[in-house]
Amino acid sequence: MRLGAATRSSDEENFNKMKSAYQACLDEPTIKSLGIKPLAKILDQVKKAIPATAPGTPRKLGDSSIKDAVLLLAKHGISALVSPGAGADDTDPDTVVVGVSPPWRIGLPSKERYRDARLVRQYQDVIASVLSALSPEASKESAAKLIDFEERLAAASPSTEEREDVTVSGVIGWYLFAY
Numbered sequence: 001m002r003l004g005a006a007t008r009s010s011d012e013e014n015f016n017k018m019k020s021a022y023q024a025c026l027d028e029p030t031i032k033s034l035g036i037k038p039l040a041k042i043l044d045q046v047k048k049a050i051p052a053t054a055p056g057t058p059r060k061l062g063d064s065s066i067k068d069a070v071l072l073l074a075k076h077g078i079s080a081l082v083s084p085g086a087g088a089d090d091t092d093p094d095t096v097v098v099g100v101s102p103p104w105r106i107g108l109p110s111k112e113r114y115r116d117a118r119l120v121r122q123y124q125d126v127i128a129s130v131l132s133a134l135s136p137e138a139s140k141e142s143a144a145k146l147i148d149f150e151e152r153l154a155a156a157s158p159s160t161e162e163r164e165d166v167t168v169s170g171v172i173g174w175y176l177f178a179y
Contacts, residue, residue, distance in 0.1 A: 011070060036134060045072055079103045081153070102157040107147075109155035120147060 025031075049069040082100045089095040109126075113119055114165040128143035 040134065042076060047132070101163075102153075104163070106153045106157065107150045108154075110160055111157050114151045116153045120151070123147065 029153060046069055049072050050065045073080050073171055081103070083103045084098070084100050086096060086098045089097045108114060108119070124143050125149045128138075128140045128148060131138035131146075
């Protein structure tokens, strides 16, 4: 009986937390009153984590500011250039693997979308608009550079078919541990 009571209270507590989170999302007046402040706070943290460098100055591979920014983004559930994860090995379901792979999504829903010049132009316009709203010093050139970077990442990423092919996934994801 004691176990049942503990389980019920844990379930009830989890349900109440989910209900509170859902209700917070429905509190539109508060959300509208906050505006971009919560996002701006995170962006300021990222800016502090990666201080600006002079144009043309490359960052070093072991640069701690990059590590700090990646960890900060991960803390907020945002994967950076790689996505870590754990799961069953596709070729041996009795084995659990921890792997690192390219992110599933870079900006547009799939890497193939970057081949559509009209869509990319529209996407760049939206990015420029959002960037200027979030950061007044951002320019259209900043949006163009961001899209160029995304296009390079997309070109270097495996296709959707390769990602979902279990015979190829071991090549795409670098498995760190198997146990």
